[in-house]
Structures are given as structure tokens and as C-alpha cells.
Amino acid sequence: MEEGIFHDPVLVAEIIALLVRKPGIYVDGTLGGGGHSHAMLRTLAQAGYLDKSLLIGIDQDSAALREAAGKLSDYGGASVLVKGNFQDISAIVGRVCREKGIEPGAAGILLDLGVSSFQINTAERGFSYLKSGALDMRMDCDAPLHAGDIVNGYEERELARLFYRYGEEPRSRSIAKALVLYRQIHGSVQGTEELAAIIRKNAHGGEKVIKSLSRVFQALRIEVNGELDVLGQALDGGVETLAAGGRMAVISYHSLEDRIVKRSFAEKAKSDWGPKGVGLREPLSRGNIIPVTRKPLVPTHQEIESNSRARSAKLRVIEKVFSGSVS
Numbered sequence: 001m002e003e004g005i006f007h008d009p010v011l012v013a014e015i016i017a018l019l020v021r022k023p024g025i026y027v028d029g030t031l032g033g034g035g036h037s038h039a040m041l042r043t044l045a046q047a048g049y050l051d052k053s054l055l056i057g058i059d060q061d062s063a064a065l066r067e068a069a070g071k072l073s074d075y076g077g078a079s080v081l082v083k084g085n086f087q088d089i090s091a092i093v094g095r096v097c098r099e100k101g102i103e104p105g106a107a108g109i110l111l112d113l114g115v116s117s118f119q120i121n122t123a124e125r126g127f128s129y130l131k132s133g134a135l136d137m138r139m140d141c142d143a144p145l146h147a148g149d150i151v152n153g154y155e156e157r158e159l160a161r162l163f164y165r166y167g168e169e170p171r172s173r174s175i176a177k178a179l180v181l182y183r184q185i186h187g188s189v190q191g192t193e194e195l196a197a198i199i200r201k202n203a204h205g206g207e208k209v210i211k212s213l214s215r216v217f218q219a220l221r222i223e224v225n226g227e228l229d230v231l232g233q234a235l236d237g238g239v240e241t242l243a244a245g246g247r248m249a250v251i252s253y254h255s256l257e258d259r260i261v262k263r264s265f266a267e268k269a270k271s272d273w274g275p276k277g278v279g280l281r282e283p284l285s286r287g288n289i290i291p292v293t294r295k296p297l298v299p300t301h302q303e304i305e306s307n308s309r310a311r312s313a314k315l316r317v318i319e320k321v322f323s324g325s326v327s
């Protein structure tokens with residue numbers, strides 16, 4: 001990523017090709033710096049669809065909304081930006097559509113999960129073990145829970161469980177024990193540098209230290225932002241928000257996220273044939289989505305070379321086959 005760039009969006013060509021196919025309502029549930037949204041609006045404009053389309057951009061981070069507002073200003077009339085959590089996607093889209101007097105039902109929804117490069121690179125927000133900052137890690141700066149509340153407040157057992165569950169960290173117990181011991185000696189852990197030093201001392205050596213640092217920081221970030229809990233709700237709400245024939249694309253960056261997306265989509269695509277052996281001719285209910293990508297799409301080597309953040313990205317896309325309602 002070039003210095004000064006807010007966020008370099010991932011898998012843009014693939015998103016555009018699979019998601020933007022007709023005029024309508026497009027929802028970017030993870031607006032960030034507006035990179036994907038800008039590409040969506042540009043594509044709609046080039047196809048002559050812009051005057052029959054609306055882009056609703058959602059982010060829980062006010063700094064992202066400010067950045068995106070500037071980036072999308074050329075398409076001002078075609079976009080509405082909302083501060084909110086994508087777990088409320090159905091209610092947010094419903095409200096915007098009511099205010100605009102348009103029929104709800106989205107043609108396309110994008111969720112590009114996780115944190116932006118801007119969030120990681122802003123030292124004082126505490127997302128990076130490479131930078132000196134506060135133990136914060138909130139994407140929504142109005143949210144009550146900080147990473148410091150967890151690091152300095154959770155019991156040893158809770159910390160170990162968290163590092164294992166959300167970081168898949170093999171040294172979770174030793175790191176949790178060392179953290180609690182540090183608290184007993186020094187009163188509290190102050191900032192990312194102190195936390196990183198404790199992890200470094202208690203991780204396995206060599207390259208594994210970096211892995212432990214990133215896993216423990218990831219676990220804390222997931223807990224602070226409730227990332228895995230809200231994802232399931234966003235997938236339900238997203239499918240509900242789609243019009244029949246509308247598509248939802250989700251980019252995940254680690255296996256915990258991807259597993260939730262994969263299972264949720266598989267569940268929604270499944271028809272209910274009743275108890276085994278009944279031999280129904282028609283299912284009791286049909287799945288309301290079909291997969292567009294049978295296997296997740298991943299970035300090309302070329303993209304990974306120019307944007308290291310793309311390295312772990314996986315894109316899954318589904319299409320809705322029955323219409324649903326938006327609250």
C-alpha cells in the first residue's frame with residue numbers, strides 16, 4: 001500500500017463482476033475508505049444505471065465515514081452514508097428507503113470484514129502490535145468496551161479461553177498467566193507496547209513470536225468489537241434485505257469468519273425434506289439462496305504482491321431466490 005492511502009480495497013474486479021449487474025439499491029456494509037463503493041458507483045455510472053440506483057454505505061467508524069464522504073462526493077446524490085453496525089443492516093436499509101420513498105430490496109450487498117489499513121495504521125487506536133498506542137481497539141469510538149478493560153479486567157481463565165477461541169493461540173494459557181502476573185506486580189498493563197512485550201516473552205521463539213502477537217491482538221479485537229456475534233446477524237439481515245435475484249458478497253480474512261459465512265450460506269441454501277425416510281416429492285421448504293461461488297474466490301498472486309492485506313482474503317457470493325421483507 002502506498003503511504004497516505006486510507007485503504008487499498010481487495011478483489012475489486014471480482015466484486016464488480018459478480019455484484020453490479022443491474023440498476024438498484026446497493027449496500028456496502030463495511031464502507032471503510034469507500035474504495036469498493038467508489039468502484040460500484042463508477043460501474044453503475046458507466047452502465048447508465050446511476051439515476052436508477054442508490055448506494056447505502058454503512059460503517060461504525062466515524063473516521064471511515066468522513067473519508068468515504070470525500071471519496072464518493074462526485075456521486076453525492078446517488079449515495080447515503082450511515083453510521084451504524086452492519087448487524088442492523090435490514091433496519092438501516094428499511095429506514096433509508098422509507099426516507100427516500102423507494103421500495104426496499106437490495107440488488108447487491110457487500111461485507112468486506114475486519115479492520116481497514118487506516119485503523120491498523122492509526123497508532124493511538126491500538127490495533128497494531130507494531131505501534132505504540134492505547135489498549136483501545138474499538139472500531140466504533142462511541143462503544144463502551146476497550147481492549148484495556150479485557151486485558152486488565154478479565155480473569156486468567158477467561159483470557160486463556162479468549163486467546164484460544166478467537167486467536168487459536170497455542171500458548172493461550174501461558175500468555176494469560178503471564179498477563180495476570182504482570183498485573184499483580186505492576187498494577188496494570190499500559191498500552192500496546194507493554195502487552196506486546198509480555199506476549200513476546202511467553203510465546204514460542206523465532207517466527208512463532210509474530211504469529212502469537214497477531215493471534216492475541218486479533219482475539220482482543222474480535223472480543224472488543226463483538227465481530228463474530230454480529231457477523232451471523234448481518235448475514236441473516238443481509239439475505240432478508242436482498243430483493244429476489246439480488247446478490248450478497250462477503251470477503252473474510254481468517255478462518256473463524258469464513259467458517260461462519262460458509263455455514264450460514266450452506267444453511268440458508270438447504271431445503272427441508274422432513275424426517276429421513278418420509279420420501280416427500282416436494283421439500284417442506286426450499287432454501288432461499290443459491291451459491292454463486294461454489295468455492296471461495298481468492299486474490300491473484302499479482303494482487304497479493306501489490307497488496308499484502310489481500311493474502312488471506314476469501315470471497316463468497318450468494319444470490320437470493322425468493323423475495324423477503326425489509327423491516
Ligand SMILES: C[S@@+](CC[C@H](N)C(=O)[O-])C[C@H]1O[C@@H](n2cnc3c(N)ncnc32)[C@H](O)[C@@H]1O
Binds near residue numbers: 087
Ligand atoms: C476492511 S475495511 C473495509 C474497506 C472498504 N471495503 C474500502 O474499500 O475501503 C472494514 C470496515 O468495516 C467496518 N466495520 C467492521 N465491522 C463492522 C460492523 N459490524 N458494522 C459496521 N462497520 C463495520 C470497519 O470500521 C472498517 O472501516
